[in-house]
Amino acid sequence: MQQQMGIDEPDSGFILQDMVASSGSALHAADFMSPRIETEIAFRLGRDLSEPADLATVRCAVAEVFLAFEILDTCFTTWGITLVDSIADNAACAAVITGGPVPFGPALDLAAEQITVTAAGDVAGTGEGRDVLGDPLLALVWLTHRLPALGTTLHAGDIVLAGSVHASIPLTPGTHYRATSTALPPVDVRVL
Template sequence: MGIHEPDSGFILGDMVRASGSLLRTGDFMNPRIETEIAFRIGRHLAGPADLSDVRAAVAEVFLAFEVLDISYTDWNITLIDSIADNAACARVVLGSPVPFDPAADLGAEQITACVNGHPVATGEGRDILGDPLKALVWLTHRLPTLGTTLHPGDIVLAGSVHASIPLTVGMDIQATSTHLPAVHVRVL
């Protein structure tokens, strides 16, 4: 998308759906979907933090889909456009959480996204800044500039492990990984 640095948005309660949910393309303007590794924060995490602080603060980890949507006519956007559009985040579909093991190597997590039973994208955890936990470290440096921090229960998407896929009617999308439970969504 021409954005070569991290950005962030906010996940609001009405944006979150459970795995197995139905999405309607009519609710979006120009939707795309990505598979991500996500975290639920277990204790307050003020920034700036380092990897050991982040590992100690994460309670759960899971696969998630981020449904991207923008209010622009095409996906030729800049970083400023993305930030103005809440990092293009429109919905989040959460897989089943598992307790986070601080010793786990999430960078080695192999992830495959399938549409209607056919693999369409693959990636691994290290495709997210070399280690998906580094996205949390980055966020702990960014949030204080916005006057906030991470709190228990907050959900953080670390970033996509593959290029976004256009979301169209009739898609049945499932992502699987080496150790995390699958996440699934159908599109009407």
């Protein structure tokens, strides 16, 4: 995703409660301006992360893991946005579709997760967990270092998206999107 957008560092936004829907939901393309979709490994925290943390601390804080679709949208007229534009636009996050969660434990190797997304039954993107900073948990570590400087931290119950494992793809009306992975339940969304 960083390659697609021409940026060389992560960014972050906020997920608000009214932005989240469950797998199997339907979205209306007309509710967005220039929507795109990407597949991510996501976490639900079981405890607060109130200060910069290392990998071991982050592992202990994660209660559940699941696949998620992030629906990207922007108020800018094109997708040729800079990192500053993305941050100003809440990292272009417009909606999140969550798959079924599984408990997170040491046996689950998220870096090795093989993920495939289909659009109308055709493969539209593939990736691995390691495509996110080498290990999706490192995105969570990065976030614990970033947020205190912004005057906030992570709390138990928060959902955190690690980052896309593939380049974003257009969100097209009349299309069913489905993502599957090695060990996580699938996530589905229909676009009307």
